[in-house]
Amino acid sequence: MIDVMEPALLVKIGGSLKEAGELLDEIGGYPGPLVLVHGGGPRIGEWLNRMGFETHFYQGLRITPPEQMEVVEMVLTTLGKQLAEGLSRRGRPSVALTGRDTGLLEARPLDPILGRVGEVTRINTPVLEKLLQAGLTPLIAPIGLDAQGPLNINADTAAGAIAGALHLPAVFLTDVVGVLRDPKDPSSRFAELSASQVQALILDGTISGGMIPKVEAALNALSKGAPWATIARGSPGILQAVLEGTAGTRVAGS
Ligand SMILES: Nc1ncnc2c1ncn2[C@@H]1O[C@H](COP(=O)(O)OP(=O)(O)OP(=O)(O)O)[C@@H](O)[C@H]1O
Ligand SMILES: [Mg+2]
Numbered sequence: 001m002i003d004v005m006e007p008a009l010l011v012k013i014g015g016s017l018k019e020a021g022e023l024l025d026e027i028g029g030y031p032g033p034l035v036l037v038h039g040g041g042p043r044i045g046e047w048l049n050r051m052g053f054e055t056h057f058y059q060g061l062r063i064t065p066p067e068q069m070e071v072v073e074m075v076l077t078t079l080g081k082q083l084a085e086g087l088s089r090r091g092r093p094s095v096a097l098t099g100r101d102t103g104l105l106e107a108r109p110l111d112p113i114l115g116r117v118g119e120v121t122r123i124n125t126p127v128l129e130k131l132l133q134a135g136l137t138p139l140i141a142p143i144g145l146d147a148q149g150p151l152n153i154n155a156d157t158a159a160g161a162i163a164g165a166l167h168l169p170a171v172f173l174t175d176v177v178g179v180l181r182d183p184k185d186p187s188s189r190f191a192e193l194s195a196s197q198v199q200a201l202i203l204d205g206t207i208s209g210g211m212i213p214k215v216e217a218a219l220n221a222l223s224k225g226a227p228w229a230t231i232a233r234g235s236p237g238i239l240q241a242v243l244e245g246t247a248g249t250r251v252a253g254s
Contacts, residue, residue: 006032007169007243008132010226012159012217013083014174014234015039023173023234024083028090030239033132036087036094036139037162039155040079041210047075060212061110061117064152069116072152073098076141084139094137099144099151102127105158107144107151118144118151120161128166156210160217164224171242172214173234178249179207179215192250195219218251 011027011034027034044062048055048071056063064072080096087094099105104127107118121144131138142158144151156172163170179201181188193201198215201207207215211231218229232238232248241247 006030008033008035009239010035010037010159010163010166010168010170010221011239012036012156012170012172013038014172015041015043015079015155020083020086022236024086024090026234026236026238028087028092030092034092034137035128035132035162035166035168036083036137037142037155037159038076038080038083038139039142040076041155043079044072044075047071058114060209061114061154062152063113064115064117066116066149069150069152073143073150076143080139080141087137087139092137093135094139095131096139096141098141099153103145104128104140105142105144105153107146107153109146109151116149116151118146118153120144120153120158123162123165125165128162154213154217156214156217157220160219160221160226160229161224163221163226163229167225167227170218170221170226170229171239171248172218172229172231173238174210174214174231175233176211177233177247178231179211181206183208190249191245192252194252198251215251219253222251222253 084094084096102124104124106122108121110117128138142153142155144153177186178189221229230242230248230250
């Protein structure tokens with residue numbers, strides 16, 4: 001039996017998080033089982049830039065022509081290996097995977113206008129369950145596969161789909177304390193938001209940019225079977241605080 005205060009969690013690690021060491025301490029020290037999904041936006045942007053590519057976003061998603069997909073995959077794969085090393089060194093043996101491993105994430109392209117950007121269609125959940133049973137932490141880079149090859153999936157979207165498929169609570173760790181009424185004022189955090197409140201806040205522009213796929217991923221996780229979903233800032237003690245309901249924004253289903 002899993003202790004109620006040490007439940008298995010799906011944790012999405014935001015690529016925008018700066019204090020990587022501190023965050024790895026926090027995640028490495030969590031006493032219960034974890035499935036991890038990581039982003040990598042800033043580092044992907046840096047490398048595309050260095051390689052001389054221009055990047056464009058469409059509704060918060062990075063347009064990914066096939067020749068840029070190779071860079072996206074290289075950056076995410078290396079980042080995953082580095083995070084797995086950091087966690088393994090902290091006593092949480094972790095295995096970095098992408099959608100290519102065991103056909104973990106099957107996907108389909110979202111819209112031809114976005115290039116090789118996809119959404120998850122099928123998840124190889126048994127392999128994740130086997131890793132957990134073996135005491136290993138799966139750390140997933142959001143790269144899906146279709147018949148043509150790899151697809152770039154927004155990390156929040158992938159995390160929501162995986163949490164739903166595994167029926168795990170979803171914790172989205174990012175660089176803000178939660179969904180804010182005024183994005184410049186950390187004290188304006190919503191402790192809880194319903195699906196209809198989320199829709200209204202997107203429509204009136206309060207929720208924008210990278211927060212849109214995040215709240216949508218939280219709602220999708222809930223509709224697919226996650227018991228709860230919270231958006232919070234990655235900081236020391238955050239997982240316990242989220243479990244106690246004292247931090248972050250909990251997104252409620254209907
Ligand atoms: N109402 C809001 N409340 C809080 N943050 C908001 C809001 N609207 C937009 N944001 C933005 O959303 C950002 C978080 O999403 P972002 O995609 O940048 O980070 P991430 O998902 O943690 O990282 P990555 O996409 O690399 O995995 C915040 O830094 C903030 O600028
Ligand atoms: Mg994001």
